[in-house]
Amino acid sequence: MKDIEKDVCESEIVHESVVEKVRAALPDEDTLADVAELFKVFGDSTRTRILSALFEAELCVCDIASLLSMTKSAVSHQLRILRQTKVVKYRKQGKEVYYSLDDEHISRIYKMALEHLSEEK
Amino acid sequence: MKDIEKDVCESEIVHESVVEKVRAALPDEDTLADVAELFKVFGDSTRTRILSALFEAELCVCDIASLLSMTKSAVSHQLRILRQTKVVKYRKQGKEVYYSLDDEHISRIYKMALEHLSEEK
DNA sequence: ACAACAGTTGAACAGATATTCAACCGTTCA
DNA sequence: TGAACGGTTGAATATCTGTTCAACTGTTGT
Numbered sequence: 001m002k003d004i005e006k007d008v009c010e011s012e013i014v015h016e017s018v019v020e021k022v023r024a025a026l027p028d029e030d031t032l033a034d035v036a037e038l039f040k041v042f043g044d045s046t047r048t049r050i051l052s053a054l055f056e057a058e059l060c061v062c063d064i065a066s067l068l069s070m071t072k073s074a075v076s077h078q079l080r081i082l083r084q085t086k087v088v089k090y091r092k093q094g095k096e097v098y099y100s101l102d103d104e105h106i107s108r109i110y111k112m113a114l115e116h117l118s119e120e121k
Numbered sequence: 122m123k124d125i126e127k128d129v130c131e132s133e134i135v136h137e138s139v140v141e142k143v144r145a146a147l148p149d150e151d152t153l154a155d156v157a158e159l160f161k162v163f164g165d166s167t168r169t170r171i172l173s174a175l176f177e178a179e180l181c182v183c184d185i186a187s188l189l190s191m192t193k194s195a196v197s198h199q200l201r202i203l204r205q206t207k208v209v210k211y212r213k214q215g216k217e218v219y220y221s222l223d224d225e226h227i228s229r230i231y232k233m234a235l236e237h238l239s240e241e242k
Numbered sequence: 243a244c245a246a247c248a249g250t251t252g253a254a255c256a257g258a259t260a261t262t263c264a265a266c267c268g269t270t271c272a
Numbered sequence: 273t274g275a276a277c278g279g280t281t282g283a284a285t286a287t288c289t290g291t292t293c294a295a296c297t298g299t300t301g302t
Contacts, residue, residue, distance in 0.1 A: 007192045007293095009183040009248090019184050022177040026188075027235075029166075032173060035234050036166040043161030045154045046260075052153060056143040061279060062130040063140050067147075071128045074261055076280055095269050095278045105237035109230060113156050114148075116226035128263095130278090167290075182249060195291055197250055216248045216299050 041085050042110070046070070046078050054088060055107060058100040162206050163231070167191070167199050175209060176228060179221040 026032075042048060049068055053059060061079065065072045079099060082088040089102040101107065147153075163169060170189055174180060182200065186193045200220060203209040210223040222228065 007194065008190060009187045009193065014183045014187050015181070018178055018180070019188050022174050022180070022184075023188055025177045026170070026173055031235070031238070032169050033166045034238050035231070036164055036169045038234055038238060039160045039169070040164030043157055043164035044260080045150075045157040048153050048157045048160070049147070052147055053143050056146045057139055059139070059143070060136070062135045062277095063143075066130045066135050067140050067144055069129060071262075072130065072279065073128065073263080073281085077260075080280080092269095092279095097279065103237065105233060105240070109233050109237065110156070112226060112230050112233060113159055114152070116224065116230065117152070117155050117159060119226070165290080183247095192292075193249065194251085194293080198290075201250080213249095213299095218249060 038085065041081060041087060042113075044078075046074070047082060048110075050075070050078060050082065051087070051101070051106070051110065054099060054101050055110070058098050060096040060098050062096070064099070159206065162202060162208060163234075165199075167195070168203060169231075171196070171199060171203065172208070172222070172227070172231065175220060175222050176231070179219050181217040181219050183217070185220070 027035075042051070046068070050064055053064060053067055059067070061072055061075055064070075064079075065075045068075065079088065079090075082099075083090065086102055087106055088099050090097050090099045092098075148156075163172070167189070171185055174185060174188055180188070182193050182196055185191075185200075186196045189196065200209065200211075203220075204211065207223055208227055209220050211218050211220045213219075
């Protein structure tokens with residue numbers, strides 16, 4: 001029986017001019033959703049392990065599975081996500097499917113994260 | 122009744138020498154988990170919206186809530202995550218708590234993601 | 243001291259997500 | 273042709289995660 005209002009902000013004394021200025025400068029919702037989605041792909045340790053492996057060499061699914069001690073199925077599911085978001089590319093050769101990084105930026109972003117982490121001890 | 126083995130990789134013909142070379146080059150598990158955790162923080166559109174707002178100006182919780190049309194509670198929960206991961210810092214002034222970006226790298230990583238996205242049309 | 247408001251917090255709920263399991267497809271090789 | 277293997281896929285399950293709700297803390301001003 002406290003706030004009947006939506007609790008977004010009950011007083012009017014939000015810093016209106018600043019807020020409006022920021023609102024105008026914000027990227028549109030779609031762009032921000034895309035940014036979040038890209039980072040979400042990196043936000044799983046299985047996928048970062050896969051990526052840091054592909055960082056070193058082109059690998060087939062079996063290679064990755066044995067490298068990470070995971071089932072081919074689990075790896076394949078994650079590779080599908082990486083494929084769909086254009087983070088990795090693949091080529092088929094006989095029975096095997098070889099994966100590698102698709103984009104230059106990926107490694108730059110990844111390295112920047114490592115740099116960030118190392119600097120905060 | 123197919124694979125009795127763990128399905129990690131049934132044949133021995135994984136590319137052993139390559140795999141071993143990659144295994145040696147891989148960062149340790151803890152580092153990779155940290156990388157994933159950092160990216161996970163960016164992997165939510167509410168948090169990317171908060172960050173892109175703080176990118177423009179220091180803001181109090183009420184400002185952010187009204188900017189994003191969210192409750193103060195929801196915003197506060199997300200700010201806690203950003204605080205714990207040292208992505209944002211805050212200062213108290215009277216009743217209000219003002220948040221801002223804590224790290225130079227954050228904006229660099231964020232901008233790099235935008236660049237990546239814009240290049241794939 | 244009390245009312246009002248900024249902000250935080252924990253529990254509960256709903257939606258998202260990673261792994262497992264079993265079945266399946268396609269290629270190779272005998 | 274058919275067994276063997278690399279790889280993919282969908283459904284099921286268990287876990288995680290974001291928002292809501294209600295209650296609470298702390299500060300300001302009367």
